[in-house]
Amino acid sequence: MPTYTNQDLEILIATMNRSDFSFLETMFKQSLDSINAHVLIVNQSLDSELISIHENIRVIPMREMGLSKSRNLAIENSTKDLCWILDDDCIIETDAISRVVAAHNEYLDTVLTFKTITPSGKGFYDYKKSFYRHDPKTIIPVLSPEITFKRKEIVQLNLRFDERFGLGAQFQDSENLVFLEEVLGKNLEIGFVPETIVQHDAVTSSDEVLSDRLIYARGALAGRRNAITAVFYSFKYVFFLWRKGYERSLSVLWHKMMVFQQGANDYVSGFKRPHENDVKQ
Structure with a gap:
């Protein structure tokens, strides 16, 4: 050694x-x-x-x-x-x-x-x-x-x-x-x-739990692990947002779930969605 x-x-x-x-x-x-x-x-x-x-x-x-x-x-x-x-x-x-x-x-x-x-x-x-x-x-x-x-x-x-x-x-x-x-x-x-x-x-x-940027990435992570269970994890993440009191609006929570699932779908399909290069100092 x-x-x-x-x-x-x-x-x-x-x-x-x-x-x-x-x-x-x-x-x-x-x-x-x-x-x-x-x-x-x-x-x-x-x-x-x-x-x-x-x-x-x-x-x-x-x-x-x-x-x-x-x-x-x-x-x-x-x-x-x-x-x-x-x-x-x-x-x-x-x-x-x-x-x-x-x-x-x-x-x-x-x-x-x-x-x-x-x-x-x-x-x-x-x-x-x-x-x-x-x-x-x-x-x-x-x-x-x-x-x-x-x-x-x-x-x-x-x-x-x-x-x-x-x-x-x-x-x-x-x-x-x-x-x-x-x-x-x-x-x-x-x-x-x-x-x-x-x-x-x-x-x-990584603390911006409500940001579409983070939720989209979390969806991609779920898709990377298992494309089949990614939908389940989208529900789980949205329930987490509701349970912790980050968001209570059903329409907003539905949007967040769609963003999560889009991240999973884009990762699995390899689709490169246009985005801004938000590189922070």
């Missing part, structure tokens, strides 16, 4: 329209010259140019839109044994890199997920207090900046983010869940480590 060091970890960041590294200094809470971590940035932009003169910070320009496309490009160009997926609006906790590396030295799992805290210091979710191995249910709430992995297994099995999912894609959510489902589908283990590594705002783009 290899022994990893901090120099064996590469942080993969997808961002947009960046022309300087001020966002990186905010993430690390350090000046650019003080950042010792290995960082690979994919900068999606049609006109902004980001150039690094630092050996430990690499930048790949990208003209196409899509969060999953950026992450896949980063994985394909990563060079270190360990990788950590990060969003450009996260704050990295002190000693987070050491915690990630130590965990990968302790556990053989291909993927290890960690904890996120909000700016108030509270856990983003009600995380368990001890290590456990994920199953198809426990991976559902995992956030992208909580995902770290051993690169060799991921690359050898050609595991990538499904580019139909994620911001900027046709189905603008659920890309992390689809990726982790693929990992489990290859009989690889995903472990949870009760260590905090990143800070993120309490609200994410």
Whole structure:
């Protein structure tokens, strides 16, 4: 079993329209010259140019839109044994890199997920207090900046983010869940480590439970899992909206169910419905 060091970890960041590294200094809470971590940035932009003169910070320009496309490009160009997926609006906790590396030295799992805290210091979710191995249910709430992995297994099995999912894609959510489902589908283990590594705002783009964007993606996810049962899950999701009090209008709930079923149908049929590239910072 290899022994990893901090120099064996590469942080993969997808961002947009960046022309300087001020966002990186905010993430690390350090000046650019003080950042010792290995960082690979994919900068999606049609006109902004980001150039690094630092050996430990690499930048790949990208003209196409899509969060999953950026992450896949980063994985394909990563060079270190360990990788950590990060969003450009996260704050990295002190000693987070050491915690990630130590965990990968302790556990053989291909993927290890960690904890996120909000700016108030509270856990983003009600995380368990001890290590456990994920199953198809426990991976559902995992956030992208909580995902770290051993690169060799991921690359050898050609595991990538499904580019139909994620911001900027046709189905603008659920890309992390689809990726982790693929990992489990290859009989690889995903472990949870009760260590905090990143800070993120309490609200994410996946919290818009009533948005057609999210519901359409959830429908696609249901269609991906099982086209036959997708209709059942459309009823289940609408009942969830009603039960939780998010929406009580029957006409609105009917519309949401149709959006869900359309997402499932479009995924199964491969139909590419026109949409706006809503890639958010």
